[in-house]
Amino acid sequence: MKKIIFFLLFEFLNFVKVYSICPVNDAAICFTQSDFDSAFLKAAINNNITENLIVSSLNMEGVCLDKKAPIYGHFERREVDQFVLDQNRFTTVAIAAIQNLKSIWNLSKAQLRKCLKNIKTNSICSPIQINCDPSNTTYYRVSGSCNNKLNPTFGSKHTPLIRLLEDGYDDGYETMSNARVIESARTDSIKANAARGSDDTLQTETPNDMSTMAFQILTHELLMTVKTQITNDSEGGGFNCCNDKNDSFIGNLIKKNKYCIPISVKSNDDCYSGKTQCINYIRSFRSFDRCDISNAPSLVNFHTPYIDCELIYNEKTLKHLEENDGFFAFENDTKIIEILVGYDRRSMQLPGLLIYLSFYVRLHNNLVTEFLSVQPKISKASAMFEARRITCAVFQKLAIDLIKTIIDFKIPSTKCYDPNINPQVSVEFNIAFRAMHYFIRDQMGVYDRNNFLVQSGIRTKTPILTDQSVLIDNTDFYKDNKCGCTHGLLDTSWNLGGLGRQTSCAFFTKKNNEIGTDLRSWDFQSGREMGEPSYASYLQAFQGVKIPCDKNIPLTSYTRFDPIDLNFLINRHQNKLHEMSLSVGIDFEKRDNALGTATEFFIKEQLSRTICGDRFWYNHANGIFTDSQRDKINSIDFSQLLCMVNSCNGTRIQNSPFSSPGSLNRKSLCLSPSEIVAGFDLQNW
Structure with missing residues (x-):
């Protein structure tokens, strides 16, 4: 009898333990932690994934089956390509597992969210302790750790991201919610600021500026930043997204006008202190219902020129920036910088966007020139429209690829920058941007x-x-x-x-x-x-002190900005944009056909910029290059390409220019262009 009582007591305690993850009153219909783990293992096997893996799911801080192979986190260079290839498979595993559990237990959206919220992952994905050498102020670890001295784990491997807000998926686990139900941007900011003071939340998640600028670009350029001055330039009128009488949120007006997305302000907001309940915001857009080349778009916010070439396409307030019938044809990079800085303050509204814009302009003009040379019968307007389409796709692909390993969401490429087809920002993306x-x-x-x-x-x-x-x-x-x-x-x-x-x-x-x-x-x-x-x-x-650009300082030795450095910076990043070009060109053409004009131009342009091509885009063009061509590209010393910028005048460089120095990464003399490409026959291309 004692054995029976002990057995029943054991089973009862086990039942309590198993179902302790479930919400109150939902135990009978909620899956267990064991169910969850089993579902993930089954989904992994079904997707031919046999290695240990960590999956940061769509609804949890970080679900992992083993610490050895992160899905979220950051990889060393040799791991990057495999990471990109595996990411979609791992995400598929997470979704498949959750779908299976939802089906087996016949859960509603609300029930599923409650169950997922109570799955325990901290013991599996506990933060990794990293000790950074405080005396080492110059070089940071290749693993990504110690990027941020205040938060050394941020950006390092094996560190899944956390969730600051409740998930808001439309079906409870996968599909994105409509922007109308997303929390206010002000609420996001308040919660992010509150979380930063907690040792167990943002200790490893405080964003450094690398991700900061990537999120700024995506949010402002691709997801339509807010704009307070709302005017339809074609009609000369405007509209108010808030109630004129009590300045409160108006749901009816939002439904009535597709561009209207005001931001509600709570009474306890630190900044506004109850002075307003609504900020009259609209999501910016390229122009009102004009997506064809017959109408020149109109600038509606500070940031649109970086995504739709606004500075090039006959914007009426920027005539003084136009040369050669409406598109830039400057002879040197410095001229571009001088004009953009000297006459248009929008070019520097966000750090780094001036640089992006200059490359954007140059890529666009190169395409226009090439199209007109190979197809002289087409009109300049058609050539510019085609160049605009490709350049926008290049920029979007560049920005999207930057955050693939940071956050899970999908942005479709679009030819027309319009709110109706632009993706709505998700809760986690919104908070990731605002937190910085x-x-x-x-x-x-x-x-x-x-x-x-x-x-x-x-x-x-x-x-x-x-x-x-x-x-x-x-x-x-x-x-x-x-x-x-x-x-x-x-x-x-x-x-x-x-x-x-x-x-x-x-x-x-x-x-x-x-x-x-x-x-x-x-x-x-x-x-x-x-x-x-x-x-x-x-x-x-440099907290609040003048930057001593003309003096050597302990952290690094910053040099005075001059045309030599400017040309070096522009030439260096120009290559980065061209790395994206080939894959974009292939997207516009069928893989089973012979290479078209656009892709041929991208190959030609890439070779002319880097002499020997680049390792990035050829890996993403399966079926385009032969094995011998790949072998030849692999044999090229990439570090030497940095030496080839004549205006840089560098005489020595490390073999791995972006890694820490050491016995395996010594400095060597820069080779001449002829030495770098010795034995490389361009005729093979």
Whole structure:
């Protein structure tokens, strides 16, 4: 009898333990932790995945079956290609497992969300402790750890991301919700700021600036940033997304107008302090219902020129920027920079976008010129439209690929930049973008237009900076750090020299004619994989002090910005854009046909830029290159390509330019172009 009682007691305790993950009153219909693990294993086997893996699912902080092979996290260079190939398979496993559980247990969307919320993963995916050497201020680990000295695990391998907000999937586990039900951007910001003070939340998740700028580009350029001044230029009128009487949220108007997405403000908002309940916002758009070449688009916010070539396509307020019948035909890179900086403040609203725009313009013009040369009978308007289509696709693909390993969502490529077909931003993407704003404010403080530091609404008597600023507060309303504006991180109110020095100091350096390991990479994801010093490190080093660009400093030796450095930076990143070009060209053409004009041009352009092609895009063009061609590309010393920029004048370089120095990564003399391509027969192409 005692044995029977003991057995029943054991079974009861086991039942309580098994179902302790389930919500109250849902135990009878909720799957167990064991069910969940088994479903994942079964889904993995069904998808021919036999290795150990970590899956960060769509609805949990990080579900993992083993610590050895991360899905979220960042890989060393040799692992990147395999990671990209495997990512979709692993995501499929997560979705298949959840679908199976939902079907077996016949769960509703709400029940499924409750069950998934209570699955325990902390014991499986516990944060990895990383100790960074505080004396090592120059080089960071190749694994990605110690990228951020304040949060050394952020960006490193084996560190799944956490969820700051409740998931909002339409079906409970996979499909994206409509933007109408997504929490307010203000709510996102408040929760992100609150989470940063917790040791067990953002300790490993505080974003560094590598991911910051990637999210800024995606949010502003692809997902339509907000705009307060709402005007339909074709009719000269406008509309209000808030109620004029009590300034509150109007649901009917949102349903009535597809462009209207106001942001609701809660009464306890730190910034607005109950002064308003609604911000009259609309999602920006390229133009009202105009997606064909017969109508020139109209600029509707600060950032559209970076996604739709607005500066090139007859925008009426920018006639002074146009040459050669409406598209840029500058003879040198410096001219592009001077014009964009000197006449159009929008070009520097976000850090780095000036650089992107200059490459965007050059790629577009190269395509137009090529199309007109190979097809002289087509009109210039048609050539420009085709170039615009391809260039937009290149930019979108570039931006999307940057965050593939950071967050799970899908953005379809689109020829027409229109809210109706643009994807809605998901909760986790929204919070990932918003979370970074506080980081820069917290590090730097806020400066007004006259370079006075604003502290608790009181301006200091003495200007902090003389010829450049780090953070600009551009309105009288924002008077404290809680409301600090980050859009003016690089402002164009200074001359080219001041602006240029800040850009140079922030992202790359050249010392003693040697290209150093702290060379800043504009390829954000590459920077995270290889453990480069981040822009956040730069912010941390210069808190509110003038940047000593003309002096050597302990962290790195930043050089004064000059045409030589400018040309080097532009030439270097130009190659990055061309890396994306071939795969985009192939997307426009059928793989089973002979190469078309666009793809042939991309190959030609890539070879002309890097002499021997690049390892990135040929890997993504299966069936295009022969085995011998791949072998030849693999034999090329990529590091030597950096030496080939004549304006750089570097004499020595590390074999692996973006990794830490050591016995296996020594500096060697730069070879001449003829030495690099010796034995490489371009006729094979």
